[in-house]
Amino acid sequence: MKIITGNDLRTGDVIWWTGEGWSRHVNDAVEAGDHADAIIARENAKQIVTDTHVVDAEQTADGVRPAHIKERVRALGPTVRLDLSLKPADPDAGNWVI
Amino acid sequence: MYQYDSYDQAMVDARVAEFRDQVERRLAGDITEDQFKPLRLKNGLYLQLHAYMLRVAVPYGTLNSTQMRMLGDIADKYDRGYGHFTTRQNIQYNWIKLSDAPDILADLASVEMHAIQTSGNCIRNTTSDQFAGAAADELVDPRPYAELLRQWSTFHPEFDYLPRKFKIAMIGSETDRAAMKLHDIGIQLVRNDAGEIGCKFYVGGGMGRTPMIAPVIGDFVPPLQMISYLEACLRVYNRYGRRDNKYKARIKILVHEIGADEYRRQVEEEFAHILTLNLEPPPAELERIKGFFEQPGFEAGLSDDLDLSDPDFALWVDQNTHAHKQAGYTIVTISLKPAGGIPGDATADQIRLMADLAKEHSFDELRVTHAQNIVLPHVKKADLYALWQKLDEAGLATANLDLISDIIACPGLDYCALANARSIPVAQKISARFADLGRQRELGELKLKISGCINACGHHHAGHIGILGVDRKGVENYQLLLGGSEGADTSLASITGPGFSEDGIVDAVEKATDVYLAQRADGERFVDTFRRIGMAPFKEAIYAKEPVNG
């Protein structure tokens, strides 16, 4: 599948396109289908998100997982600071990154 | 310590106000990202993997305790409670909000700091010897000259749009602790037979994808002509540097392509012209600057004796302190490399503690080293044990300076948008594997350096052991390099052969150290043995097929 990601302009947070808006959780990302370019153009014009781009991903039993390790690291946070990831209490939070 | 005059402060304050306005306009949607990006980069604000990253300049790695405390407070107030000290003697924050950036820059300006020229194709922050003004082997204190250079290069309009970034290192002792020959320009203060001081210019070194050791271009330039000579070096580069190809745009490529002799000829020609214009700074100005770097009020006649009955303290003293020019004093290096830790990271509390200790024990001074550690340059030996105990309590007394676990590592794929592979986990695994201090000391001086991509921010070319992260079909892979060095014996490391997985590279490093232990002659460091016996025995051990167990 193809999903859309970017960074929140104000905070820099990594965010994912949910079909209606933006979420910090990659699991909320949806298939962008053939509309990715149009969505990106429209969202960029709102000036609230930056560095928007499309990434390859896969729908797994555990949720949406970007294909490339760089995007998986973006989705989780630094693998060496799991305390700063989105699920800070979960020691296995990083298992799907590598 | 340098001091801002009213011009410096006014310029930096104006810059903060300007950036505040730019950020407001960006957040209001009045300017686009394409318009804004160059403006934020001019203020050290990058967009990295997880958020904005702010790179703060630490002029020639020198800080006072007020500045250091501010760095800790910024980590707490605007970031996630830590900062990353880098090989460029700077600090980076990884979790910055765009909306906070103007306030952070204002806080920095209040302690005479900024993030200007920490990005872009301009002259970057000058780096220097972390022991400047303290080392027993120092010929001349390089800081006044580095300060002159800072004043000249800050906002220099002619060099704000060079073909590529430009990094200068400046030292004043025989021992090169600043990797001078691996910079675009390295300047060494030397003394001639008549006893006069002069500047020796090494031009065209660098790392990145085409590592090169800088040749000597100027043998002996009088200190007051240093700026004019630099001006000449940069003009020739600005004129002929390759702007057509980013990968060939650094000065090292120009010097290499036209040759050191031709480059020197052109520099001399330009230099002769510049000298006719009488642009040299007046001697009084250099004297004024020297006044900022007077020796602190050392007590005379102190003893060099130390009570080394505590064995842990004795080990730390042996490993992490260096000879000071003043009797009764020593130079302390605080390792930011605990076993299994993240090289160069320090928490806000640790940063503030180091600030307090500098105030109490080091005449208010600290330095950041290119090996990502912190130095207290002027510690009275009588205070050393008390200081060590406080460091130990805060997890800052790791006695591993220049040992295998004192690893330089770039942020790599955990933080950096350009990375191919993660650097930090490899550093953590190696430092955990070699955690036993006795084993590390048995291996002796061993500089291990890791970069997460070919840009070489982690100096892997200059590691006795270097590790380079590459992307092999979307999977992290690590190449091993051996035999690099920086300093007087600068050499570039060579690749051993095919790369390894993350665990494989840790094993390969261990095998390389085994070869060294088996083959070393008396007094040889790892790199000396490598130079003597060559790559073959290492390769053989590293790539030997594991015996198949029956």
Ligand code: HEM
């Ligand atoms: C995370 C953001 C960073 C980015 C985007 C970045 C980017 C780069 C690039 C593109 C180069 C190669 C330039 C060239 O050869 O033309 C480079 C070189 C270098 N960077 Fe970084 N870097 C980053 C972080 C760091 C850090 C954290 C350090 C210090 C730990 C550092 C220190 C250096 C050094 C020492 C070099 C090589 C020396 C040279 O050839 O000038 N950089 N960086």
Ligand code: SF4
């Ligand atoms: S070497 Fe590469 S991965 Fe490491 S910080 Fe530099 S650009 Fe990033």
